[in-house]
Amino acid sequence: MVDGMDRYGFSSSSIKYSNPHWEGRKYIDKKFIERSIIHSLLDAIEQYRVVILYGPLGVGKTTLIHQVIDRLSQDFNPSNILYLPLDDPSYNPINVKNFYFNEVVKDASQPIYIVLDEFLFLDGYRTYIRELLSRGGDVRLILISSYKIDDLNIPDVDYKVFNINPLSFLEFLNLSGYNITAIPFDQYRVRDFYIENLDLVDTYMEYLVRGGFPRLTIEMERHYVRGWIKNNVLDRIIYKIIPRIGRKRRPHIAESIFRVICFDPGEAINYNRLSDAVDKDIRTVSTYINTLESAYLIRILKHMVGRGKAGRKLPKIYPYNSAYPYSLYPDRFNYEDYLNSVVEGRIIQFLDIKYYMRRSSGVDILIWEAGNMYIPVYVKYVRRVSRRDVKRINNIAGRLKSKYGFVIVKETLDFIHEDDVNIWVIPAWLFELIDFSPLYR
Numbered sequence: 158m159v160d161g162m163d164r165y166g167f168s169s170s171s172i173k174y175s176n177p178h179w180e181g182r183k184y185i186d187k188k189f190i191e192r193s194i195i196h197s198l199l200d201a202i203e204q205y206r207v208v209i210l211y212g213p214l215g216v217g218k219t220t221l222i223h224q225v226i227d228r229l230s231q232d233f234n235p236s237n238i239l240y241l242p243l244d245d246p247s248y249n250p251i252n253v254k255n256f257y258f259n260e261v262v263k264d265a266s267q268p269i270y271i272v273l274d275e276f277l278f279l280d281g282y283r284t285y286i287r288e289l290l291s292r293g294g295d296v297r298l299i300l301i302s303s304y305k306i307d308d309l310n311i312p313d314v315d316y317k318v319f320n321i322n323p324l325s326f327l328e329f330l331n332l333s334g335y336n337i338t339a340i341p342f343d344q345y346r347v348r349d350f351y352i353e354n355l356d357l358v359d360t361y362m363e364y365l366v367r368g369g370f371p372r373l374t375i376e377m378e379r380h381y382v383r384g385w386i387k388n389n390v391l392d393r394i395i396y397k398i399i400p401r402i403g404r405k406r407r408p409h410i411a412e413s414i415f416r417v418i419c420f421d422p423g424e425a426i427n428y429n430r431l432s433d434a435v436d437k438d439i440r441t442v443s444t445y446i447n448t449l450e451s452a453y454l455i456r457i458l459k460h461m462v463g464r465g466k467a468g469r470k471l472p473k474i475y476p477y478n479s480a481y482p483y484s485l486y487p488d489r490f491n492y493e494d495y496l497n498s499v500v501e502g503r504i505i506q507f508l509d510i511k512y513y514m515r516r517s518s519g520v521d522i523l524i525w526e527a528g529n530m531y532i533p534v535y536v537k538y539v540r541r542v543s544r545r546d547v548k549r550i551n552n553i554a555g556r557l558k559s560k561y562g563f564v565i566v567k568e569t570l571d572f573i574h575e576d577d578v579n580i581w582v583i584p585a586w587l588f589e590l591i592d593f594s595p596l597y598r
Contacts (some may be wrong), residue, residue, distance in 0.1 A: 158586060159181055160417040164256075165252045165253075165255060165256040166249060166252045166313070167247065167248065167252055167253070167256075167597075169256060169260070171247060171248075172241075172248065172252065172256070172257075174315070174532050175240055175242060176238070176239065176240050177243070178226055178227070178230040178235040178238060179235055179236055179261065181235070183227045183230075184223030184224070184226060184227055185220070185223055185224055185227055186206065186401075190324075190328060190331060190332045190371070191224060192200070192217070192221060192324075192328065192395065194319065194321070195221060195223070195224060195225065195228075196481025197319070198210075198221070198225060198319060199225060199228060201319070201345070202229075202270070202297065202299065205297075205315055205316055205317045205397065206296075206297050206313065206314055206315070206316070206318070207286075207290075207297070207298045207299075207300065207309075207314055207315075207316035207317075207420055208291065208297075208298070208299050208300070208317050208318075208319070209300045209301075209302070209309065209317070209318045210222070210299070210301045210302070210319050210321050210434060210491075211302055211303075211305045211318065211319070211320050211321065212303065212321030212322060212453065213303060213322075213390075213420065213453035213477060213478065214303040214318060214390050214393060214394055214398065214453070215370050215372070215389060215390045216321055216322065216323045216324070216369065216371070217321065217370075217371045218274075218301050218303070218321045219242075219274055219301065220371065221299060221321065222240070222272055222274070222299060223240075225299070226238055226240060226270075226272070229270060232266050233268065233270075233418075234263055234264045234267055236261050236262060236263045236264075237262060237263070237264060237268065237269045237270060238269075238270045238271075238272070239253075239257050239261070239270070239271045239272065240272045240274065241271070241272065241273055241399050242273065242274045242275065242547050243273055243274060243275050243276055243278045243279045244274070244278045244397075248519050250279055250285060250321040250526050251285075251329035254288075254289070256287075257271075258292075259440075261422065263305075263306070265293075265294045266294075266345045267295075268295040268296075268297055269295065269296045269297065270296060270299065271289060271297070271299070272296050272298075272299040272300075272301070273298065273299070273300050273301065274301045275301060275302060275303065276301065276302055277302050277304055277306065277402045278347050278401060278402065280430065283310060284307075286298060286300075286309075286311060287311065287540065288390075290311070290314060301331040302402075303398055303452070303453065304398055304402045304403065304451055304452050305444075305452070305453070306452075308485060314382060322369070322506070323368055323369025323370060323478060323506075324357065324369035324370070324371055325360065325369065325507070325588055325589065326364050326507075326586065326589040326590060327367075327589070328369070329337060329364050329367070329369055329375075330360065330364075330590075331534050332371065332374065333360075333374060333375040333489055337590065338590060339363065339590060339591065339592035340587075340590050340591045341591075341592055342386055342591055342592055342593055342594075342595045342596065343477065344572050344581075346512055347570075347583075347591060348570065348572075350587070350590070351570045351584070351587055352434055353567075357586045357587075358567065358568060358584060358586055360375070360586070361550040361585060361586035363375050363583075364586075365479040365480070365483070365499060365500070365503060366379060366382060366479070366480060366483045366490070367382055368386065368478040368479050368481070368483075368488075368577070369478070369480075370385075370386070370390070370480065370592075372385065373385060373386075373480075373497060379487070382480070382483075382484075383484045383487060386480050386481065386483075387484045387485070388485040391415075391454075391481065391482075391484065391485075392454075394398050394452050394454060395408050395411050395412050395415070395454075396408050396551060398452055399411050399448055399449075401455070402452075403451065403452060404445075405445065405446040405448055406543065410435050410437060410441070410445055411445050411448060411449060411454075413434060413435040413450065414431055414434070414435055414442065414445050415449055415454055415476075415481075416453070417430075417431060417434050417435075417484060418455055418474055418475075418484075419448075419476050419481055419482040419485050419486060420475060420485075420489070421472075421498075422474075422475050422482055422495075422499060422501075423470035423475055423498040423501055423502065423521075424473065424474065425470070425473055425474075426446070426457070426471050426472050427471070428442055428443065428474070431446075431527055442447055444445070446474070446529070453477050453478075454476070454481070455474055455475065455476060455477055456474070456475045456476075456502070456505060456506065457472045457474050457475075458471070458472055458473040458474075458475070458505065458511060458512060458513045458523075458533060459472050459511060459512050460472065460473075460512070460514070460515065461512035461513065461514050461524050463516070467506065469584070470515055470584060473506060473521070474512055475498075475501070476499075476502060477506070477513070478506070479499050479502060479503045479506075482499060483499075493539065496530050496538055497536060497537065497538040497539075500536055500538045500565065500585050501536040501538075501565075503549045504523065504565055504585065504588070507521060507533070507588075507589055508523075508525045508527075509527050510524065510526075510534070511524075511526070512524040512526070514533070514553060516553075518547060518549075520535075522527075522534065522535050522549070522550065522553050523535070523536065524557070525530065525563075527593065527597055528596055528597040528598065530555070530557075530559050530560070530561070530596065531557040531559055532557070532559050532561050532562065532563065532596070533550050533553040533557060533559065533562045533563070533566045534562075534563045534565060535549060535550045535562075535563040536585075537564060537565065537566055537586065538565065538566060538567050538569055539566060540566070540567055540568050540569060541566065541568075541569045542564050542566055542569070546564055547564065547573055547575070547580055550562040550563070550564055550580055551575050551578050551580060553574060553577060554578040554580070555578060560577070560578060560579060561579050561580075561581070561596070562578055562580045562581070563580070563581050563582070563583060563588065564581070565583065565584075565588055566582060566583065566584055566585070567584060567585070568584055569582055569584070569588065570582065570583055570584060
C-alpha cells in the first residue's frame with residue numbers, strides 16, 4: 158500500500174487510521190455492550206446490497222458498525238472493507254474511492270463492503286452511490302446518517318433500513334453493571350421482579366437525564382452529562398447537520414423553536430405562538446419543524462378519533478430524547494407536571510407511538526399500535542392513581558376493542574380486570590423492562 162499524498166491528493170495514513178482492520182487491529186478493543194440488533198444487521202448485510210442506518214446523533218450507530226466491521230474482518234479479507242467518515246472534510250470521496258480500489262483491495266472475488274458514515278454530507282451522494290454499485294464485482298454499501306430522508310431513490314436496488322435508537326433502559330442497566338433479562342409478559346413474573354427491585358426507580362431517573370446515550374454512564378456527574386449533550390449532540394445537530402443537510406441557513410431559528418418545545422414538551426403545535434417566539438412567519442416555522450423532526454430532535458404525535466382514524470385536533474410535539482430538555486432546563490425536572498411530560502415523551506419513544514386521543518376532560522391518552530391492537534397508555538407519573546384514572550383508560554380500551562390498557566406511574570403496581578379489560582397500573586421503570594413481544598403475535 159503506497160502513501161497517496163502525491164498521487165491521490167490526500168495522506169493515505171489518515172484513511173488507514175480510520176480503517177485499523179487493514180492492519181489487523183480491531184475497532185472495539187475494550188468490552189462494549191453488543192446490542193441485539195447487530196444480529197439482524199449482519200443478516201441484512203448478507204442479503205442486501207445496500208443497508209441504511211438512521212438514528213439520532215450520538216446513539217452509537219458508528220460504534221455498532223465498527224463492531225460489524227470487526228465481525229466481517231474475521232470472515233473476509235479486511236482490505237475488502239472501507240470505512241469512510243464523510244463528515245470529515247479532509248477526505249475527498251472521489252480520491253478516496255480511487256485510492257481504495259487501486260491500492261487497497263486485494264481480493265476482488267470476495268464481497269467489498271463500503272461504509273459511508275454520514276453519507277448525506279456528500280453533495281451528489283446518489284451519483285456517488287450509483288457509481289459504486291455499478292462497478293464490477295460484488296460491492297455492498299452500508300450507509301449511516303443522523304438525518305432521515307424519505308427516499309434514497311436508488312433505482313433497481315433493494316435496500317434495508319434500520320432505525321437505531323438510544324439504549325433502552327434494559328441496555329442502560331446492563332451497561333451499568335446489572336445483569337438483567339427482559340421480564341416475560343406475565344403478571345406474576347412482573348410482580349416478583351417489582352418486589353425485588355424497587356430501588357430501580359432512582360436509576361430510571363438517571364437513565365432519563367442521560368437519554369440512553371452509550372457514552373453517558375451512570376457514574377458520570379449530571380453537570381458533565383448536560384454539557385456533553387449540549388456540546389456534542391444539540392449544537393452539532395443544530396449548527397452543523399441542519400445547515401449542511403437540512404439546507405437551513407439560519408440555525409438560530411431552529412434552536413429557538415427547539416428551546417420552546419423543550420420548555421413545554423407535549424404541547425399541541427401552536428404555530429402562532431412559535432411564530433411570535435422566533436419572529437418568523439408560520440410557513441417558515443412549519444418548514445423548520447419538519448427539519449427538526451428529520452434531525453431527530455423532536456417527535457410529532459397525530460390525533461386519533463378511532464381505530465386508525467385521524468382526528469382534527471392539532472398534533473402534539475415532544476423532544477425526541479428525554480435528555481434534551483434536561484440539558485437545557487434541568488431545574489424544570491423538579492416540577493411534577495414537567496417531569497410527567499418528559500416521561501410521556503420517553504414512553505412514546507419506547508413504544509414508537511404515533512397517535513394520541515383526547516378525552517372530553519382534556520386528558521390525552523397515548524395510543525400504542527401493538528400488532529393488530531390499539532392499546533391505550535395513560536402516563537400519570539405520580540405515586541398512585543385515582544379510580545377516575547382507571548375508568549378513563551378502561552373506557553378508551555373498550556372503545557378501541559382492546560384487551561389491555563396501561564397507566565404509567567412512578568411507583569405503584571396494580572393489576573385490575575374490569576369489563577373484560579386488563580388494566581396494568583405500573584411504574585415507568587418496570588414497564589420498560591417487559592418483553593411485550595406476545596402482544597405483536
